[in-house]
Amino acid sequence: MTETVFTYGAPGLKFGSGASAEIGHDLAASGARRVLLVTDPGVAATGHPTRIAEQVAAAGPEVTTYAEARVEPTDESLREAIGFARDTGPFDAIVAVGGGSAIDTAKAVNLLTTNPGELLDYVNPPVGGGRAPSEPLLPLVACPTTTGTGAESTTVCVLDVLEQHVKTGISHPRLRPTSAVVDPELTFSQPAMVTAAAGMDVLCHALESYTARWYADFPAKQPGERVPYCGANPIADLWAEKAMSLLSTAFRTAVHDGSDRDARQQMAMAATFAGLGFGNAGVHVPHANAYPIAGRVRDYRPEGYPDDEAIVPHGMAVSMTAPAAFGFTFEASPERHHRAARLLDPDATGDGPDVLPRVLSTLMRDIGLPSGLAEIGYGESDVDDLVAGTLQQQRLLATAPREPTAEDLAAVFRGSMANW
Template identity: 45%
Template sequence: MGYCLGYALIEGGDAAFSMDASAVTFGPGALAEVGEEAAALGLRRVALFTDARLAQLAPVDAARRSLGRAGVDVVVYDEVHVEPTDRSFAEATRFAAEGRFDGYVSVGGGSVIDTCKAALLYATYPADFYAYVNRPIGEGREVPGPLPPHIACPTTTGTGAECTGIAVFDDTGRKAKTGIASRRLRPTRAIVDPLATRTMPKSVVAASGFDVVTHALESYTARPYSTRPRAPEASKRPMSQGANPWSDMGCKSALELAGRYLLRAVSDPEDEEAREGMAWAATLAGIAFGNAGVHLPHAMSYAVSGLCRSFMMPGYPEGEPLVPHGVSVVVNAPAVFRALAKTSPARHLDAAARLGADVRGAGLENAGEVLATHLGGMMRAAGVPNGLSGVGYGETDVDALAAGTIVQARLVSNAPCAVDEDVLRGLFRGAFAYW
């Protein structure tokens, strides 16, 4: 046994870790540079992906004008479905395939960016829809080759989709979320302009902000990369490789920023410092989990979103039940960290301190309770639903929720300990309410 930068190396485990990231431009007003970036990539005709609401707002207008100044022909696709589905991915793919674009620009939240990733993939390498979808739901086929350039411009401060090779969607037939994961899906460039987040309603700030928090918490507490079996080839090393020294840096900084700015950003839409701080936290957490991967709160969230019957979140599109992604994750998180803190108590206690918890006098044996209690307090202060009961679930749903989670093999296998459906049922029961 040896050590690499503080991680114990075990026989048969991976002794190396990879560091992948999109090229990122960050700062107020950076969205005005999208045209220059597109021209530098040699793009002449691009598809600009967004949703119907954003299509009428300043960020999309700024992107269109910038692309026009650079002499780039732009065709807008504004039919992105908030919380995408297999059907909405297919519709976007048809648009991309018919347009004969040499590049793509996405302006929006994770739903927009993920839809753009999927559309450009299937338009470039047509296949049966489930060919690229994660196992065991899909075939998990590797992306055959390079993809066209994609410039991702987030308008929310949470998903980190601009920095990852993951595209998540609702499988309407199975009533569960799943996704497509490949390093090739990672956007070519990310332009993160905090001013583009001004259009977010309070509830979206909260939901996306807790996505940042859980990305960082899960990546920081995931199974160590050194415990994962060594890949037969370097190219086969999984994108979700487990906690590692590279991802740890982003996680720690993102947690500190979220602890300082999340509740401020929720309470005051005019707090530009808080919005900028959360935009930077989202970028750091996106880079971190794009390399380490997340685990059980996200795996559980896919079932929570997919089985939603009646819950509707204020500030989100009306007319259909919807548990926003960040909410579907964080309602599980305190229960998971309370139960699994024993796998790495020092990390859980450190994470609580970085989020702003008072850890004076707390021992490692209290790490899970300290983190869970502080996270629950942040949720309550931000107006997030009180656990699973707050989004419409009860005891009769536990079996279906556990069954919808265990199939998320990529995420479940990244947990710091082995779990089965019995463990998951216990975690869901612990997530019904926190206050």
């Protein structure tokens, strides 16, 4: 028997220039008295977190700031943030100001300051125990400063587990922020490469949710068995299509002219819309591949990111295998792949499996991303290890419209060494 029900969830949303100035009013109205604000050093340097903290305090609540969230969180960095919150709490609410890293750090802090156990107890199997929270979480206000992750809309906290050299996540509906406050004014300080990488995360969120396995093709589940990623469905489709339409007109401009207000606003809206889509439908092969790509990086240091250690930003890691991955998934739904290609590029021609990969590769080249895995330090000798890392991401691969074998994944990685 197949599934007949799909689910949809979303945070409360406040969108527009100046929206971040209203966080204090909203928290005070909710009765919060002690608030933890979570951010990272780079975002803290912009002054936005300090301004927001001052505005919250002026409205009444006492604010404690944790400004040491790590870009691309690890189990170690999350434990440090959790320890800080446990030592300085209790709190009535949490505010995250930053990109997906700060928001995901706040999600982990929220989970582990309200529920028993340790971090790995809650990490998705087979890396962790897959435990579900037993207690309610605090209200979490997510205020993104990057146009990318959609973390303000989702039920997922992504992290690197250092000892296992793998990137994975914690996924549960209770992790979804209570409120998403999206203020495009906060994104103007994004460097070009950050805009490019984060924007590719937005694009892949939309594409992967749009091409995911249809919800009614899954086996039927009991209410308590349903997971946040339920597969492509009519509501998620609307968000994904609109996100792709916005990206088609704004993405290149936002990267090459970061001062263009209209492009920045469209990118912020696209990120939120894509998050509202994939946060319910799910993502699949490109995101599953991205985890080992980011987790096994050796020497790559992209422009616009902290240069004190090697890093492949999440959105960049996702994009590296996207062209080849969508070539692989094409046969599951040719019409959706063609529709997506023409939403992104109305002038795209052809009707074969190479149309969407060609549109993606052209866009990636235009916005200055690396040409493929070889440029960020990987080679043929890494393929087996990358495949092994991807196969650990069964939560994501379950949503793929075609079930990939190890050989299929190896072909995708080999085909992604150079996308042009």
